[in-house]
Amino acid sequence: MSGAAILWRCAGGARWRVLGGVAARIAQSLFLTLGFYAAVTVIMVLTTGGTVHRDHVTQVAVLSILSLSGQLVMGWLAARLSWLAAYEVVAELRIAVLNHLVTLPQTSLGGRTRADISALVTSDTQTVEEFLSDALPRAGQVLGFPLAVIVVVSFHDPVLGLALAAPIVAVWPVMAVSGRRLAELGDERQGKQAHAAAAMIDLVASAPALWLYSGEQRSLSYYSRAVNAFREVSVKMVHRLVVPSGAAGFVVQTGLPLILAVGGWRLANGEVTDTRVVVAVVATLAVGVYQPVHGVLAAGESWQLTQAAIRRAVDVLRLPQLPAPRHPRQPSDNGVELSGVSYTYADGVPALREVSFRAAPGSTTALVGRSGSGKSTLLSLIDRGDDPGEGVILIGGVDVRDMDTATRCRTITQVFQDIHLFPGTVADNIAVGNPGASRDQIIAAARTAQAHRFITSLDDGYDTVLGEDGAGLSGGQRQRLSIARAVVSDAPVVLLDEATASLDPVSEAAVLRALDELCRERTAIIVTHRLSTIVRADDIVVLDGGCCVQRGTHRELLAAGGTYAQLWATLRESETWALNRGSGDADPADGAAVAH
Numbered sequence: 294m295s296g297a298a299i300l301w302r303c304a305g306g307a308r309w310r311v312l313g314g315v316a317a318r319i320a321q322s323l324f325l326t327l328g329f330y331a332a333v334t335v336i337m338v339l340t341t342g343g344t345v346h347r348d349h350v351t352q353v354a355v356l357s358i359l360s361l362s363g364q365l366v367m368g369w370l371a372a373r374l375s376w377l378a379a380y381e382v383v384a385e386l387r388i389a390v391l392n393h394l395v396t397l398p399q400t401s402l403g404g405r406t407r408a409d410i411s412a413l414v415t416s417d418t419q420t421v422e423e424f425l426s427d428a429l430p431r432a433g434q435v436l437g438f439p440l441a442v443i444v445v446v447s448f449h450d451p452v453l454g455l456a457l458a459a460p461i462v463a464v465w466p467v468m469a470v471s472g473r474r475l476a477e478l479g480d481e482r483q484g485k486q487a488h489a490a491a492a493m494i495d496l497v498a499s500a501p502a503l504w505l506y507s508g509e510q511r512s513l514s515y516y517s518r519a520v521n522a523f524r525e526v527s528v529k530m531v532h533r534l535v536v537p538s539g540a541a542g543f544v545v546q547t548g549l550p551l552i553l554a555v556g557g558w559r560l561a562n563g564e565v566t567d568t569r570v571v572v573a574v575v576a577t578l579a580v581g582v583y584q585p586v587h588g589v590l591a592a593g594e595s596w597q598l599t600q601a602a603i604r605r606a607v608d609v610l611r612l613p614q615l616p617a618p619r620h621p622r623q624p625s626d627n628g629v630e631l632s633g634v635s636y637t638y639a640d641g642v643p644a645l646r647e648v649s650f651r652a653a654p655g656s657t658t659a660l661v662g663r664s665g666s667g668k669s670t671l672l673s674l675i676d677r678g679d680d681p682g683e684g685v686i687l688i689g690g691v692d693v694r695d696m697d698t699a700t701r702c703r704t705i706t707q708v709f710q711d712i713h714l715f716p717g718t719v720a721d722n723i724a725v726g727n728p729g730a731s732r733d734q735i736i737a738a739a740r741t742a743q744a745h746r747f748i749t750s751l752d753d754g755y756d757t758v759l760g761e762d763g764a765g766l767s768g769g770q771r772q773r774l775s776i777a778r779a780v781v782s783d784a785p786v787v788l789l790d791e792a793t794a795s796l797d798p799v800s801e802a803a804v805l806r807a808l809d810e811l812c813r814e815r816t817a818i819i820v821t822h823r824l825s826t827i828v829r830a831d832d833i834v835v836l837d838g839g840c841c842v843q844r845g846t847h848r849e850l851l852a853a854g855g856t857y858a859q860l861w862a863t864l865r866e867s868e869t870w871a872l873n874r875g876s877g878d879a880d881p882a883d884g885a886a887v888a889h
């Protein structure tokens with residue numbers, strides 16, 4: 294499907310506004326003709342030795358008023374229709390991309406980075422918006438004033454009409470060359486522009502860490518490479534377009550000398566007897582009859598970039614979604630069961646191999662294993678971050694692939710290490726877990742999450758507006774808000790990536806109490822490195838290299854030796870080391886008993 298066809302489809306109900314905007318620009322351009330006609334009439338009278346009568350003045354005044362008011366009304370209408378249409382189409386495009394995005398496997402997002410998608414829904418769609426709101430309607434103006442002048446002049450003298458039209462016709466092949474060159478570079482330019490935008494978004498998001506670990510210069514090198522790559526392709530484009538663009542401008546400018554030559558020649562040979570016609574044509578040229586042609590040149594360039602931007606959006610829209618269930622089913626209880634689950638990432642990295650275990654309703658299962666053993670991947674698959682390559686994940690006896698999104702969201706809630714808070718009130722941020730939650734439910738959830746006290750100490754309590762990503766709150770407070778979100782959702786299955794490492798002891802205690810409350814009476818599957826959580830779990834699943842190598846209670850696994858016992862010893866050692874470090878001077882070995 295061509296870019297135009299895709300854009301037409303995206304335009305949906307806004308199509309008539311798009312066309313209306315172009316039509317209004319044509320009409321505006323025709324009203325301009327009236328004004329020039331009035332001016333040319335007077336010039337003709339003066340240049341042919343006539344006298345300007347009161348009738349002329351009245352005629353000029355009426356035509357000028359008509360021309361100006363027509364231009365004003367049509368200009369207003371064109372701007373209104375075109376901008377509204379552009380906003381509507383681009384909003385549809387953005388929503389389509391974002392709607393599609395949530396149906397993609399979240400583990401990989403079709404190989405796109407989040408920053409790349411952000412760039413797509415910002416800078417690429419901006420290119421489409423500029424084309425629809427400005428470039429396209431301005432190109433329409435060529436069908437107004439210039440066309441009207443050519444028709445009128447041709448009526449009086451076809452040869453002069455032809456001479457007037459010649460530059461406009463001759464500019465098309467030049468435009469075709471420039472269009473072809475731009476098309477070759479358009480995709481590359483939009484890609485590099487998006488990459489540079491993505492790099493900058495990423496830079497801003499990760500600036501503190503980069504500054505800290507890499508130092509200003511080194512951290513900037515990746516980003517400046519992306520920005521420079523965009524600059525280079527833009528410069529390359531300028532080099533390749535400078536000749537055809539200059540040539541196009543030159544061809545259009547040949548109009549005046551051409552008319553002077555043709556008109557003069559025909560007057561000299563007596564082929565035109567009415568000098569007024571030539572004077573009229575020259576006057577029309579002087580007031581810029583070819584001006585709208587430059588708008589067409591600019592629109593041609595804008596269209597090439599727009600097509601590249603649309604192609605990038607379509608590439609995302611074509612990424613395969615997770616199939617929706619044909620006959621959605623409801624889980625019968627809150628048990629979670631994995632049977633022979635294997636999963637390989639798109640780059641061929643096998644992350645899970647034949648993992649099987651069952652978490653009884655209301656139980657707590659701890660997932661433990663070394664870094665890279667597949668714990669996060671497993672959590673993500675349970676919430677259908679992607680479908681396993683092999684095996685099945687059942688919740689309440691129902692394959693998660695057979696649950697519709699609403700049922701899944703009602704059944705499963707996640708508490709991530711990376712908490713994202715929206716710029717809104719505290720209450721809004723909690724209600725994300727359940728958009729229909731009442732104020733009482735929000736407060737009850739905050740109490741359960743040990744967050745009520747700090748929330749009420751904020752200036753506006755639950756109505757306090759949070760800064761970007763919860764700016765102004767501590768790490769522990771942010772975590773408790775995210776736990777309150779999970780509580781208010783009332784989902785009976787909780788997936789938890791337990792992260793308390795960065796908290797001070799007081800915050801950590803509060804967060805752990807909140808997590809205990811959250812997991813009470815829910816089926817909890819927890820990725821954890823905390824000894825106390827592991828010991829209290831009803832079941833422990835030990836992962837190693839993507840395989841479930843051991844399963845059982847803490848006592849059973851410790852008695853069995855092997856991976857778990859080694860892991861336990863390492864965790865105990867590190868926790869003891871942390872404790873001793875906290876006490877200042879103790880020997881790490883002395884603290885071993887603390888873990889029991």
Ligand SMILES: Nc1ncnc2c1ncn2[C@@H]1O[C@H](COP(=O)(O)OP(=O)(O)OP(=O)(O)O)[C@@H](O)[C@H]1O
Nearest residue numbers: 400638640642644663664665666667668669670671
């Ligand atoms: N998006 C991804 N694309 C490709 N490979 C990935 C991706 N995410 C994880 N992996 C790989 O899959 C394997 C399991 O990773 P996973 O993040 O699930 O491990 P983990 O046990 O949660 O690690 P950690 O404790 O460090 O968070 C690792 O080899 C990792 O490199």
